[in-house]
Amino acid sequence: MADERVSAVQLLTPEGQRVAHPEYDINLTDAELRGLYRDMVLVRRIDTEATALQRQGELGLWAPCLGQEAAQVGSARAMAPNDFAFPTFREHGVTWCRGVAALDMLAILRGISNGGWDPSLHRCGPYSIVIGAQVLHGVGYAMGVQFDGAEDVAVTYFGDGAMAQGDVNEAFVFAASFSAPVVFFCQNNQWAISQPSDRQGNIQLYERANGFGFPGVQVDGNDVLAVLAVTKVALERARSGNGPTLIEAYTYRMGAHTTSDDPTRYRLAGELETWRLRDPIERLKAYLARQGIADRSYFDQIEQEGEKLAEQIRDGVRAMVPPKPESMFDDVYSEPHARIDEQRAEMLEYLASFEDAGG
Amino acid sequence: MTNLTMVKAINAGLRKAMERDPKVLLFGEDIGRLGGVFRVTDGLQKDFGEHRVLDAPLAESGIVGTAVGLAMRGYRPVLEIQFDGFVYPGFDQIVSQVAKFHRRMDGAVAMPITIRIPYGGGIGAVEHHSESPEAYFAHTAGLRVLTPSDPQSAYLTIQQAITCNDPVIYFEPKRRYWDKGEVDESQSALDLGAVADPWRARIVKAGSDVTVACYGPMVRTCLEAAAVATDISLEVVDLQALAPIDYETLVASVQRTSRLVVVHEAALSGGVGAEIAARIGEKCFYELEAPVTRVAGFDVPYPASRIEEHFLPDLNRVLDAAERVMGY
Incomplete structure (x- = not known):
């Protein structure tokens, strides 16, 4: 990748070229590849629709995941049905992959609920708002899995900002101490509201894992194939009793922190342009087209599906009445x-x- | 019946709860191999194994936060916070997560977590080892707060706290840890049902002039005051539950005596006594012969141990308050 600091695992270049990596690889069927594309497009459609609904006053707030679709979809699609996800308020791609209905994701932001779904039904916790708190929950859940003698894995999601939180660092300690079957999935989207990720520490985030005694790996967070491959390895490592892994998915928050935020106050427009060229959806689309795995009619079909979903969301949100x-x-x-x-x-x-x- | 210290009584209650439900597990600092700094969990790791009695890394937020995940996985964690003054690193997880999770999830996820906290002063300890932080927790929606006052109530209520599907903050009065009392170990709290309802206050000594509401370490102090009060008949009510408080029992008592003194070690302002005073003012306005009067710690950080006796309510301060309410 362009940044000097970054040495991330990559299987698909920003231009959509499939490249080899000495340690990580993935073999997916054409249907699976198309499925990842569909997930990312639909998640983005939910995201843009929700942002629009906030602007229209239908939602109190929205935290866009724009630009982070590959990190979220790739990691969540690596999970087995019985694994358990612990997301934050930005993980719409994760909740989508766990089968949470789009409207349920919006309930909390519509202000009609503080939750939205039954965690045991989707094997996915609620949108956690206190930064880093859910990471400890994931570790505790994983300890329970271990005591049960089961083979499930907990995947905890958090961002670069959370790396400074005591709870996240305690979660690392507990997970290492109990060798708990957990994957720490950190999306480094570069910005904790207005603070660049180097405010959270002065070494690369994935390298912190070394100090806690488990492996850390950095992956190109805009490369859905690399994210999937790296997460699968971490999941299998946890499942086979070898403990936690920290994955740093190097990505970019293309939108605002939330709809209440104004990123033009703290970052340059040029940065956004740079990251537009690394768009996670465009690169997979280029790869699918070039390989003849999907054609224009498929892309159009997914777009239409997205429009239909957006319409359902618009109607559904307006019909959501306060309890x-x-x-x-x-x-x-x-x-x-x-x-x-x-x-x-x-x-x-x-x-x-x-x-x-x-x- | 067996004559046990409160430490041994809680130990017996924990054992009972663990025998009954394999999902009960104990988690805390130094509770396994050492048996806890007060030895409350003595021998339990040996008998139940390292996966039921877990020595935790030294991080209170980590202990509480992982307990949330264990509860989501179907476990019933019983946590030990080593001392009252060390609960604050875990406060965020208790208030923002443990207390709110069930409501947040519309009832889909229960948090049957018991958090044991040795509390209160009177043992000559260094700073952070003598505090009474119960009001913070009693104020927090979603939590329940229990505190035993003697070995028998400790034996029963610890079992009931663990069985409860809501989170319970269980305050153990550490200066009464070594008090002995008769405990009927053949009793399982569950079989007793309403006979030993932990959410009901107990009239531990009947009287006719002044109701003295107290809890935890102050129950013995108030009983001693009642025993020496020759001119005034004190009715001593052990609240036992601080959230929710059993006003039914308390109101009935004040309606008989017309006077109420509330006693606690915790600082006066914003304390449990303030809440009780407001409530009794509303419920017993026409019966009261005197203002509800509080005997409490002062609004200062817990003092150095050599002068703690001047901070802690004692027999004389309780009697002084009783005389004052009789003077109206």
Whole structure:
């Protein structure tokens, strides 16, 4: 890659040329390759639609994953059905691959829920908002897998900013200490809101793994094939009892941190242009076309599917109504709780007093 | 019945809980090979193995955060925080994750995590080893808070905390760790049901003039005060649960006595006593003969141990408060 700091595993160049790597390789069927393309295009379509819906006032906020589709789809498609993902709020590509419905991803940002789906159903945790907190959850889950004598693996997602968090570093310690079956998947998208990734430490992120006693590998995060290959190796390593791996997927956040952010205040437009040339979808498209694995009619078909999905999202989001006020008392506890029951009754009585007045 | 210290009683309760449910596992610093700095988990690793009683790396947030993942995997972790003053590195995971997860997931994921914390002063310890941080946790929605006061209540409530499907912060009064009492080890807390409801306050001494609400280490102090109070009849209520507080029992008591003194080691302002005072003011306005009065630690960082006796409520301060409420 162009950056001097980077020595990432790559199997597909930005121009869509398949290249060999001495350690990592992947053999996919044509259908699987087309599937990765479809995933990335649809995830991007969800992402752009959600950004638009935020601009229209239909969502309170959106954290775009624009530019990170290969890192997310490649790693999530490497997982076995029983593996468990622990995503952050930007991992729409991961939740998509885990089978979470697009509308469920939007529930939290529509402000009608703090979650959105049943983790056990998709084997995928909720969008974690406190930076790095979910990484410890992934390690604990993996310890449980180990105690069960099972072969599942936890994959925890986080960004370059999270590498400075105590929880992430404690997660590394615990995982190494218990040799837990976990994969640490760090998307270095270069920017933690306004801070460049070198603010989080002065060595490359993947190299930090050495200090914790497990391997770290840097992969071209915009190369879906390389991400898939590297993640598969890390998963198998964990599955066979050899402990954690840190993967640094070197990528770029092409959008804002969230729709409330203005990246023009802290980074140059030229940087974005550089990364446009490394677009993860374009490079796979070029490869598929050149190899005759997919043609124009296939690309058009996926685009149409994306438009249909976007339409469903638009309609679905507008139909999402706020839950009843008293639902805030539901599930605070799983067992009966006198204070909650009392306050729910008070709220209902108060609300009912307006109905009486109007009645 | 066996005569046990509170340490041994909690140990017996933990053993019972582990025998009953193979998903119960203990996790904390120095709890395995050493048996914990207070020996509460003594012998449990030997009997249940290293996968049920785990020595953790020295990182409280890591202990609590990994427990969240263990709970997601179907385990029922029982954590030990070595001392009250060391819980704060784990505070974020407790407040933002453990407490909120069940609500966040619309009930799809339970957090049956018990967090044991030895708390309180009176043992001549160095800084950070004598604190009473219960109000932070009692204030946090999604958590339950329990604190035993004697070996028998400790034996039962630790089992009930572990069985509870909600997260329970379990405060162990460390200055009462070595107090002995009769414990019926043949009892399993689960079989007792409502007979020993941990969420109900206990009237540990009946009286007619002043209700004294207390919990944890202060229960013995208040019982001692009641025993020597010749002119005033004190009714001592062991709250046992600080979240949720059993107001039914407390209100009924205050309706009989018309006077309430709340006693805790924790600092006065914003403490559990303040919440109780507000509640009883609302519920017993017409019955009260005197303002609800608090006896508590001062609003200062826990002092150096040589002067801690001036910080901690003692028998005399409890009696002084009782006399004051009788003076109205």
